[in-house]
Amino acid sequence: MNEPIAGLDIRPVVVIRELIEEELVHKIENLLRKIALLDDVFSDGFATIAIVQTGATGIADELVSLLKTTGYFETVYCSYAESPVDVLPSAPYFLHGYNIHQAWRLYPDDLDAFICSVIPEDVWEPKW
Amino acid sequence: MGLKDIFRLKGTKVTMMNRSYMELYSTDEESADYVKKLVDLGAVIVGKTKMTSFASPEEPTDQWIDFHCPFNPRGDNYQSPSSSSTGAAVALAGYSWLDYSVAGDCAFPQPGDLHQN
Numbered sequence: 001m002n003e004p005i006a007g008l009d010i011r012p013v014v015v016i017r018e019l020i021e022e023e024l025v026h027k028i029e030n031l032l033r034k035i036a037l038l039d040d041v042f043s044d045g046f047a048t049i050a051i052v053q054t055g056a057t058g059i060a061d062e063l064v065s066l067l068k069t070t071g072y073f074e075t076v077y078c079s080y081a082e083s084p085v086d087v088l089p090s091a092p093y094f095l096h097g098y099n100i101h102q103a104w105r106l107y108p109d110d111l112d113a114f115i116c117s118v119i120p121e122d123v124w125e126p127k128w
Numbered sequence: 129m130g131l132k133d134i135f136r137l138k139g140t141k142v143t144m145m146n147r148s149y150m151e152l153y154s155t156d157e158e159s160a161d162y163v164k165k166l167v168d169l170g171a172v173i174v175g176k177t178k179m180t181s182f183a184s185p186e187e188p189t190d191q192w193i194d195f196h197c198p199f200n201p202r203g204d205n206y207q208s209p210s211s212s213s214t215g216a217a218v219a220l221a222g223y224s225w226l227d228y229s230v231a232g233d234c235a236f237p238q239p240g241d242l243h244q245n
Contacts, residue, residue: 040225105225107223107225109175109219110199110222111198111199111200111201111205111218111219111222111223112178112196112197112198112199113130113177113178113198113214113215113216113218113219113222113223114130114175114176114177114178114215114219115133115143115145115175115176115177115178115195115215116133116140116175116176117174117175118137118139118140118173118174118175118176119174120167120172120173121139123172126167126168127138128137128138128158128159128163128164128167128168
């Protein structure tokens with residue numbers, strides 16, 4: 001992260017997977033619309049802060065600058081994954097300090113159908 | 129995806145919807161083979177759904193002893209939601225956010241069960 005988030009605030013963010021072409025920056029509106037359509041967690045509150053995540057170095061700063069010019073976000077950060085394989089999918093997350101955390105939407109069980117709720121420990125490599 | 133609480137799921141305790149059973153057995157260290165297949169296929173388990181105790185044919189309200197019967201989303205919510213996969217059916221019928229609900233036939237299958245069902 002180029003600029004650390006101060007304090008212990010938890011901020012809703014949208015992570016944007018590495019944009020490898022400049023023209024894709026101008027399609028950011030379509031990406032946000034797609035995320036809003038497919039992801040039940042996403043709401044407008046997540047689109048205030050964007051994090052461009054990339055597994056490569058050297059191009060992120062340009063992409064961040066370009067993204068800032070679109071005016072869609074109040075703040076744009078850049079995050080480097082350990083490798084291209086570790087880049088997160090474009091989706092809403094929570095940012096806490098330097099760490100990006102998975103976000104889950106809570107639904108009420110008004111019908112009392114569940115005995116307990118669960119979330120996976122590791123979405124990428126579920127352990128069973 | 130909801131999972132009927134008759135299937136083992138690593139990190140959770142199968143209740144069989146019976147308090148005595150829960151006292152006898154601890155948290156599962158391994159998921160059922162069927163659950164493993166589902167997870168490998170990309171299923172995201174969101175919770176364990178209620179069933180009748182030991183998947184028996186119980187009707188609300190007096191036959192649901194240890195846990196409360198789910199509410200049927202149809203009508204005035206007080207129709208019997210039947211059994212044994214009560215929570216699985218209720219959740220799938222009542223919640224638009226749930227994509228799949230795994231139910232089951234019985235706890236300890238005997239020869240002839242599949243034929244009868």
